Amino acid sequence: MPLMPHEDRMLPPCATIGIMGGGQLGRMMAMAAASLGYHVHIFTPEKDCPAAEVARYVTVAPYEDVEAVEAFARSVDVMTLEFENIPYKAAQAAQAVKPFYPSPEIVACAQHRGWEKQFATDAGVPTPNYQIADSYEGLLRAVEHVGTPCIIKTTTMGYDGKGQYRVLDASQCADAWQALGMREVIIEAFVPFVAEASVMVARGQDGTMHTFPVTRNEHEGGILRTSYVPCGLSVTTHTALEHAACAMAQRAELVGLLAFEFFILADGSICFNEMAPRPHNSTHWTMDACNVSQFEQLMRICAGLPLKKPTLRATCRMVNLIGDDMEQLTKWHHDPHAHVHVYGKAECREGRKMGHVNIVGDNL
Numbered sequence: 001m002p003l004m005p006h007e008d009r010m011l012p013p014c015a016t017i018g019i020m021g022g023g024q025l026g027r028m029m030a031m032a033a034a035s036l037g038y039h040v041h042i043f044t045p046e047k048d049c050p051a052a053e054v055a056r057y058v059t060v061a062p063y064e065d066v067e068a069v070e071a072f073a074r075s076v077d078v079m080t081l082e083f084e085n086i087p088y089k090a091a092q093a094a095q096a097v098k099p100f101y102p103s104p105e106i107v108a109c110a111q112h113r114g115w116e117k118q119f120a121t122d123a124g125v126p127t128p129n130y131q132i133a134d135s136y137e138g139l140l141r142a143v144e145h146v147g148t149p150c151i152i153k154t155t156t157m158g159y160d161g162k163g164q165y166r167v168l169d170a171s172q173c174a175d176a177w178q179a180l181g182m183r184e185v186i187i188e189a190f191v192p193f194v195a196e197a198s199v200m201v202a203r204g205q206d207g208t209m210h211t212f213p214v215t216r217n218e219h220e221g222g223i224l225r226t227s228y229v230p231c232g233l234s235v236t237t238h239t240a241l242e243h244a245a246c247a248m249a250q251r252a253e254l255v256g257l258l259a260f261e262f263f264i265l266a267d268g269s270i271c272f273n274e275m276a277p278r279p280h281n282s283t284h285w286t287m288d289a290c291n292v293s294q295f296e297q298l299m300r301i302c303a304g305l306p307l308k309k310p311t312l313r314a315t316c317r318m319v320n321l322i323g324d325d326m327e328q329l330t331k332w333h334h335d336p337h338a339h340v341h342v343y344g345k346a347e348c349r350e351g352r353k354m355g356h357v358n359i360v361g362d363n364l
């Protein structure tokens with residue numbers, strides 16, 4: 001297919017970008033879209049969600065309501081998603097009406113921990129040793145094969161460390177099988193990583209591809225706590241991360257954003273963990289310490305605007321505000337280096353992401 005010049009596909013101001021999902025990522029996308037002069041239409045099953053507050057149009061309906069999805073698609077110029085677990089059928093129904101980025105196939109692949117690892121393997125990217133099981137007997141065999149310690153995860157629907165069970169010896173398998181709801185699981189060897197890192201890849205409608213600077217991440221109880229740029233990893237590791245992420249994005253013929261999480265081993269080698277077809281928590285620092293935020297870049301991709309080549313403007317530490325962390329809000333508001341982003345969630349629960357702070361350092 002001949003590639004069109006940008007100018008032929010740029011959406012004019014006041015065009016509408018549709019977003020499936022109404023969480024904080026949709027909220028920050030909508031704010032970026034508004035800055036570029038676009039309207040946003042949110043499709044969400046949840047009334048009063050974080051994104052609805054800042055969007056021009058909102059449809060409240062379940063993702064399974066195909067007629068509502070089609071009507072939503074007809075009302076917009078282009079669509080993307082902020083909630084990665086939208087049903088494949090909803091993405092397909094939307095794509096049949098208007099362009100939908102990333103493709104429903106990429107979205108479906110990223111929804112399944114086994115499929116995304118197979119995809120990494122096909123692209124020549126190493127993953128932890130793993131097995132899939134959909135019965136208790138299968139689980140026992142898989143744990144014996146993979147060895148302990150291992151992590152058992154539901155193949156679908158897990159997030160923020162939910163849907164996971166750490167197993168130190170095989171006697172815990174019965175508990176794990178029960179706790180995870182007796183459904184298809186993936187058994188992953190425990191990776192003795194020295195660091196975790198993520199790479200965000202952006203690829204435009206014309207195939208232009210850029211990565212955001214690599215981020216180093218620290219998790220607590222499976223949930224992201226702090227991210228750092230620059231990542232401080234060796235040049236070799238850094239290059240390997242970028243190559244792996246770009247190889248996978250290219251192979252998927254990505255249009256949109258695709259975030260990759262990796263483990264870094266003591267010898268500097270890398271190991272793929274998971275991917276997400278949307279903006280990623282670890283890349284929120286781009287809102288205050290980069291020439292383009294991940295949200296603006298995605299809106300640019302959707303609207304057919306030229307992508308910006310991301311460059312780091314300053315060192316940055318991103319801290320998530322989770323549950324009770326909101327009690328420190330006043331402290332952050334007093335810090336002149338802190339850029340505070342609050343998601344407008346009415347209810348503050350333990351483990352719930354309520355906002356984040358970007359602490360921006362001296363200019364590089």
Ligand SMILES: Nc1ncnc2c1ncn2[C@@H]1O[C@H](COP(=O)(O)OP(=O)(O)O)[C@@H](O)[C@H]1O
Nearest residue numbers: 128151158159160161162188189190191219222
């Ligand atoms: N195989 C593994 N070995 C070691 N640690 C792991 C493994 N899988 C997950 N973890 C830890 O748990 C965190 C969350 O797991 P992840 O698979 O990324 O699920 P989620 O979708 O909840 O982010 C990871 O960032 C990492 O700190």
Ligand SMILES: [Mg+2]
Nearest residue numbers: 160261273274
């Ligand atoms: Mg993760």
